[in-house]
Amino acid sequence: MLGIDVGYSARRKTTGFCGLAWDARAVRWTCHNAGRDEPDRRDVLRRVLPDREVELSAVAIDGPLLPRLDPTPRYRCAESLLSRGAFARRGKPGPTNGGSGRDLHAHATRLANFVLRERRVRPAAHVPAIHARAIVEAFPNLFLGVLCDEADYPRAARRRRKWTDTLYNWPPGDPVIPRKLRRLVESLVPRRAIEGELCLDDHEEVASFVCALTALSVAANRFVAVGCDRDGCIVLSLRELWGRGAPSSVPWAERELRANLARVAADVPHCEPAVYEDGDRWSLA
Helix, strand or coil: CEEEECCCCCCCCCEEEEEEEECCCEEEEEEEEECCCHHHHHHHHHHHCCCCCCCECCEEEECCCCHHHCCCCCCCHHHHHCCCHHHHHCCCCCCCCCCCHHHHHHHHHHHHHHHHHHCCECECCCCCCCCCECEEEECHHHHHHCCCCHHHCCCCCCCCCCHHHHHHCCCCCCCHHHHHHHHHHHHHCCCCEECCCCCCCCHHHHHHHHHHHHHHHHHCCCCEEEEECCCEEEEECCHHHCCECCCCCCEHHHHHHHHHHHHHHHHCCCCCCEEEECCEECCCC
16 A cells, blocks of 8 residues: 655655555554655655555545546535535645645646556556546545544644644544554454554654555545545545544534535536445435
């Protein structure tokens, strides 16, 4: 598996790579950061996944990816579904066609094509797929966010725009989210010791690790995907680990997504919003 946190600073190494692998005994991962030039990224890719001949089961990239890696940015159904209601205050995605979204989309697409040139990636066997190969869009903010109980959700990120960092060790003093991530790994790769480091504090390492977990979830076909066929989907963690709503025990993210499906269908006539769970589409009922 490969997870990539997209960065494009000309000076700093802000692109995070995380390679995740396992054998009969253990599951382990390695994270390293790269700059934006291809030789550096190629070297870091070799460090996190040394064997060039191994076919990657899935690749997850933290940045907007359109079907067939279309380079033309546009506002997407996934962004609308994950920006309304309670999601609006919980680390929502920005628009692909505005602000920094254009650059993020361009660099995410560039990285996807880079990986396809450098490594073999398995054919996509998941639904919905944006590419013939198993490349998906990750979004660490809400991959982690949906795991958090509504009553305990942080009011704001501790650092500007760093929801992923805040949620990864949330809540302070008794972090529930890392425990849920451990349960996720144990569920997706059972009967193996966990040898990777869960105590991460570097932003790029945290985000790329969450992207690698996104790739693992897709390869195991145990994930939720939000979006539409026209614009692509954002992948979230499996629903059985989602945080409870307040006061209901129904996951708050499920409640909000079901409400947002109807809202977006009414407001955005050119798309057909959908939520998929383990490959099956949610019913609107």
